[in-house]
Amino acid sequence: MVKGATASMVAVFVIAVAMIQLVTAGRPAGGGGEEGIISCGQVDSYLIPCVPYLTTGAGDPAPKCCDGVRSLKANTATADDRRAACGCVKAAAGRYPVKDDAASSLPTKCGVDIGIPISKAIDCQTNQLSIGTMKKL
Numbered sequence: 001m002v003k004g005a006t007a008s009m010v011a012v013f014v015i016a017v018a019m020i021q022l023v024t025a026g027r028p029a030g031g032g033g034e035e036g037i038i039s040c041g042q043v044d045s046y047l048i049p050c051v052p053y054l055t056t057g058a059g060d061p062a063p064k065c066c067d068g069v070r071s072l073k074a075n076t077a078t079a080d081d082r083r084a085a086c087g088c089v090k091a092a093a094g095r096y097p098v099k100d101d102a103a104s105s106l107p108t109k110c111g112v113d114i115g116i117p118i119s120k121a122i123d124c125q126t127n128q129l130s131i132g133t134m135k136k137l
Helices: 002-023 040-056 063-074 079-095 100-109
Strands: none
Touching: 040 063, 040 079, 040 100, 063 100
């Protein structure tokens, strides 16, 4: 019951982190676009496998977690998608016990080079992060 909801919300947080990476990448929108903006349900589905890592910070994220982070990145080609995913993750992080260290280390542990700080306090509506740090995306 509550465990499943917690897992979903933590997963949303991870996806938001990935979305923040994409928002700051400065890359042109590659596809998707006007058809629809990513939903929190979609974000959840990508990040559910990351819940154990995000709530405990123990060990390394599961391979399926990192696959989800990469899938989130691949499915958030537009700035609107990235902002929406960021909002989903930020909302979840405010309600569930996500470990800040685990959230900030997730991209590196998954081999996704974002070069930006990850924070629950991020403003998802602005591009306040460095664009030049996203070269390996």
